[in-house]
Amino acid sequence: MKYYAIYQKEFQENIFKEGLYNMQDLSNNNIIHVNKNGLEYLQFKKLLQYDDKISHCFTLKNMTFGDNSNFYDIKDLVLQNYENISNELGLDSKNIVRPFQTHTNFVKSVTNEKGIFIEGLKDIDGLLTDRKDEVLSLTFADCMPIYLYDERKNIIGNIHSGWKGTLNKIGKIAVEKMLKDYGSNPEDIICCIGPTIRKCHFEVDEDVKNMFYKAFNDINIISLGQIKGGKQKYYIDTVTANINMMKELGLKEENIIDSGICTVCNCDKIHSYRVDKEMSGRNTALIAIR
Secondary structure, eight states, X not given: OHHHHHHHHHHHHHHHHHTTTOSXXXXXXXXXXXXXXXXXXXXXXXXXXXTTTEXXXXXXXXXXXXXXXXXXXXXXXXXXXXXXXXXXXXXXXXXXXXXXXXXXOOEEEOSSOOXXXXXXXXXXXXXXXXXXXXEEEEEESSSEEEEEEETTTTEEEEEEXXXXXXXXXXXXXXXXXXHHHHOOOGGGEEEEEOSBOOTTTOEEOHHHHHHHHHHHOOGGGEEEEEEETTEEEEEEOHHHHHHHHHHHTTOOGGGEEEOOOBTTTTTTTSOOHHHHGGGOOOEEXXXXXX
């Protein structure tokens, strides 16, 4: 872990010094790539329409936020990164709320929680709030970030939906909790899907393919891959699975926004566990009510 801490610190410092990730702009029809004050991050154009009410971003590889196993080894670096990105967004880093993510489908409504890995946020992979003093932060390295925003009731959500979370439909659980706990109407909810490993790189074996078919009963999210080592491989489209799930919950199609960005295809600019394995850093998705 000590070597990892040194590696991450030097890696980030070299990015800042050499500007290694300024080569390609990731902006597209739904996303703005911001490069400002030495920080690079993505924002959804749809959510920026409510910039007077909420702040949000998805950080890139020139910052890392640690994972469950190494956070305390690079704590100073992570806290400085939180301070930098919070200042950039006009937020207070003291209001960061970050759970101990373990690929569950547990979603918590937070009202007065503050801090990183606090006891009440263990095994939580989704956060909701209607409070202005809660900066919701989850971390990612290929898993799917899902931002939720009820534009009428001013409710925000931040969801970590890896392949296990998608299988267990954490996105559906989060939306249903918005309806139950806050009285949201599905037609008022905006769902934005951040950078994630996409169908082009999410290769799985027969057992995982079968789990996805059982969970979603949709052959269209499964594609046949090559035979490797005598085993048939498959590709899973978790983005489409989540989009269809949101539609079934009653969200308007125009309110379901996909970043269209693959973390593996853009691993030079976004942390990817599938590419960098144990040496991978973590991106963070932030969302807060102003």
